Amino acid sequence: MIVVGGGVAGLTTAVLLAESGRRVRVWAREPAEGTTSAVAGGLWWPYRIEPGPLAGAWALESLGVYEELAARPGETGVRLVEGVHDGVRPAELGAWAGRVPGLRAVAGGLAARLPVVDMPVHLAWLRRRLERAGGAVEVREVTDLAAVPATVVVNCTGLGARSLVPDPAVRPVRGQLVVVENPGVTSWFTSVDHSPGASTYFIPQPGRLLLGGTAEEDDWSLEPDPATAAAIVARCAAVRPEIAGARILAHRVGLRPARAAVRLERRSLPGGRALIHNYGHGGGGVTVAWGCARETRDLAFPAP
Structure with a gap:
């Protein structure tokens, strides 16, 4: 199977698929260090991402993973850091906020100890983890998803989906x-x-x-x-x-x-093949990466 897109969504998804025993290749237009993900600030928080309830669930699932990865910050690039969201009130947030450990009201806002991800380090770690699971990354541009030679194609192209799908909603x-x-x-x-x-x-x-x-x-x-x-x-x-x-x-x-809402769904391709879309994460790509990757894996290979 082939994952198209080598940012945090594509690499995280590829890792979960490879570790479930699939033969996975990532086709990316540019190396991970050239993607939008590499520029991200890396603070875990559902920012500019919809729909809220689903994003909250994906974010919480990812939070659990990042908390574990923070035990090895030098290797994974993930640390737990204290900070304050100034001007944010609990009533403005979804139900997910009640499940964030240590999230508390302080003068003028909310405080918490949250994952902060050093994105260049984390992206390199994801690639190494993928390779250990038997996967590979190739710098290769895709212009037609239906022409990708794989039984399952996963579209994690982010803003590139605007022209590739095409989806003008991105x-x-x-x-x-x-x-x-x-x-x-x-x-x-x-x-x-x-x-x-x-x-x-x-x-x-x-x-x-x-x-x-x-x-x-x-x-x-x-x-x-x-x-x-x-x-x-x-x-x-x-x-x-x-x-x-x-x-x-x-x-x-x-x-x-x-995008008005993250697109995370399964579609059919000619010849009985499957296309899984996983894009439109707005400012929350790092925050929801593991939750969306898990759902993508389940869509690609649903339980009998």
Whole structure:
């Protein structure tokens, strides 16, 4: 079987399929380090992903996996880190929130110790785990899902599904980050601004601090905007003043694959073959990766 797409959704799905005894290959247009997943901040939280009840269930399943992986942070890239969601109230969240260990109300928002995933490390670990299970990753572009020579084809192409399926319901939501030397920040922080496209967050990663961010709908630009970067730094420094003097290491831009609802379903291909769609995760791809992978595996090989 072939999984199309080599981001976190594709690799996680391929791992579960390979570890269930299937012969799996991943066909990816670019290496994992070139995907949107590699740019992600990596904080576990169901953000800009629908439908809420399903996303919550997928997120909780993934949370359990990440909590186990956090025992080996150097290997898996997953750590458990304290932080605050400023301006978030429990009533705004779904039933899933009541099952997040340690999630609690604090002045102005919610606090918790949540998984933070160092995405370049985690993606490399997923690939190694896939290879240990007998799978392989090939850099190979797909232009027609029906032409993929496999009994089961899994579509994890994210924003690429817009043209590949084609599915015009998949739209980009542009996110810009600034990477700085960490001036000693050990906790994450998020605060969603209700003005269009703006938010404030910082996420500590090994050797660096990620500052964000934006959520610009239908913006395809991958070029960092200097004015946007300056505004991101200023917003973060308003929360933690030491960020203002931090040396900038890099600028990053990623396009979240937004959709009114995640598409996770089985379709038929000619010759009795199956196509499983698993895309449209918006800003929650890392958060729901393991839950969606498990459901994809069950759709591909339903129990008798």
